[in-house]
Amino acid sequence: MDTAALWQRYQDWLYYHPELELYVDISRMGFDDAFVQRLAPKFEKAFEDIKAIEAGAIANPDEGRMVGHYWLRNPDLAPNEELKTDITSTLDKIKKFVKSVHSGEITAPGGGKFTDILSVGIGGSALGPQFVAEALAENDAPLNISFIDNTDPAGIDRTLDKLKDRLNTTLVLVISKSGGTPETRNGMVEVKNFYKKHKIDFSSHAIAITGINSKLENVAKSEHWLNTFPMYDWIGGRTSELSAVGLVAACLQGINIDAMLAGAKIMDDATRVPELKQNPAALLALSWYYSGNGKGEKDMVILPYKDSLLLFSRYLQQLVMESIGKEEDLNGNKVYQGIAVYGNKGSTDQHAYVQQLREGVPNFFATFIEVLGDRQGESITIENGATAGDFLSGFLLGTREALYSNGRDSITVTIQDVNARTVGAMIALYERAVTIYASLININAYHQPGVEAGKKAAASVLELQKKVVDAVTTSESALTLDNLASKIGESEQIETIYKIVRHLDANGRSIKLEGNPAKPADLKISRI
Helix, strand or coil: CCHHHHHHHHHHHCEEECCCCEEEECCCCCCCHHHHHHHHHHHHHHHHHHHHHHCCCEEECCCCEECCHHHHHCHHHCCCHHHHHHHHHHHHHHHHHHHHHHHCCCCCCCCCCCCEEEEECCCHHHHHHHHHHHHHCCCCCCCEEEEECCCCHHHHHHHHHHHHHHHHHEEEEEEECCCCCHHHHHHHHHHHHHHHHCCCCCHHHEEEEEECCCHHHHHHHHCCCCEEEEECCCCCHHHCCCCHHHHHHHHHCCCCHHHHHHHHHHHHHHCCCCCHHHCHHHHHHHHHHHHHCCCCCCEEEEEECCHHHCCHHHHHHHHHHHHHCCCECCCCCECCCCCCEEECCCCHHHHCCHHHHHHCCCCEEEEEEEECCCCCCCCCCCECCECHHHHHHHHHHHHHHHHHHCCCCEEEEEECCCCHHHHHHHHHHHHHHHHHHHHHCCCCCCCCHHHHHHHHHHHHHHHHHHHHHHHHHCCCCCECHHHHHHHCCCHHHHHHHHHHHHHHHHCCCCEEEECCCCCHHHCEEEEC
C-alpha cells in the first residue's frame, strides 16, 4: 500500500475518545472491507450479548452465576437494589477503613502507623493488584506493598524476610473467594506462622477479602481479624481488579480509586456503542479475529512503551487466555480456541525479541501501548535536540514501521498519561474486547473448566503423596519403586510416585533414597 493510501487508511480507522484522550489505531492490520462486511452479523450478535450480560443474564451456566464487573463502576446498572447497595456500601466501607488507617485512627498494636501491605493471593487476586501497584503507586505511597502470589517456600521466605523489621506495622490482605484455594491458603498459613515466630498477633493485622460465608470469612470472624471485605460470586478473578480485590490495596497505597472507577465507567459507555468504528473494544476484537482467522492462529504480543506498564502483559495473559482458551464452543463442538499472550516492554524488546518479530516466524500480531506524556517536569536534550522520551517514541514508531514493512500486523493503543483514570479505562477496554471476541467465536468467556481440572489433578497428587509416606514409614525394609507402587495399589502412577519420593528426599522429609539417581528403578526407598 502506498504512503497516501496508508495515511488515508489510518484516518479511516482511527478511533479517538476525547474525554479519555485515548486512541486505538488498527490501520496496520491487513483486513479489507469485504472481511468487515462478513463479520457484521457476528458483531450485531455481540452487541446484543453485551446488553444481556449487563442486564443480569446467567453468563456462566456451569456455576449458575451472572457476570457483573460493569456494575462495579456504575451501580445504577445493577439488576436489583440489593446488588446496588452491596456495591456502594462496600466502596464506602473501603474508603472509611483506609481513611482510618491513613489518619492513624486505626493503628498497629502498640500505636504505630501501618507502613506496609502484604497481599496474599493468586491469579486474578494478585495480577490486577500487582499491575496497578506498578503502574500507579508513588514512591512515597502511604503504605508500600509486597506480594505472596505462589506456594514457593523460598519465595515466601524472601518476601517475609524483607518485612520482618516492619512486621508489626504490616497489614496482611488474604484474598480468596472460597478460602480454599491451596496457594492462598498455604501463603496465609506461612504468614500466620511467621507472625507467631516473631511473637506478634496475626489477627490484629489481618484483613480477609473473600466470599460471604466462605471458609476464609468464617476463619476471619472466629479469629477476630481486623476487617473483612466481600467478594461477589458474580465477579470472576480476572475481572476483579475494580472490586474489593484490587481497590482495598490501591486505596491503601494512596491511589485514586474513584478516578480508576470513573475511567472504567467512561470506557464501558464507549464500548456499549453498537457501531464497529465507534467502539474501541470492537475494533480490538475485529483485529484479533482477523489476525488469528477466528481460531487464535496467531499470538498477541503486548509491547507497552512505559516502565510503569511493565506488568500489563502479565495482567492481560490471564484476562485473555483464561477467558478465551476453551476446548468447546457454546454448542459443545470441539474448537480448541485461545490466543496466547506475551510481552515485556519497549524499548527493552528492541534488544530482545523484536529481531524475531520482524524476521522470524510470522505467528503473531503486536499491540503497541503508547504513552504520549514523557514525565512530570521538563526533559533535558541528549542528542540533536532529542530527549530520552523522544528516543522512546522513535523506537516505538520505528519498530511499528519495521514490522509493517515486513508484513507483520500491529495495533497501537495510545494514552496521554499513565494515571488512575487511564488505567481504569484500559482495564475496561480489554475486559470488553474479550467479551466481544468471545461472542464472535461462540465460546463462553466466563468459565474456566481447565483451571478446575488442574486443581483437581494437584489434589490427587497430594493424596498419592500421603499414601506413599504412610507406606514407606510403616515398612520394615527398604522398597523399590515397583514394590512401593504395588504396595499402595498405584502401579500406573509409578512415575509420579518416583517424583514424589525424589522431592521428599531432597527436602529431608520422612523418606530417603539410596542408589544411582540415573537408574531410578534400582533406587532403594526407606524411612529416615
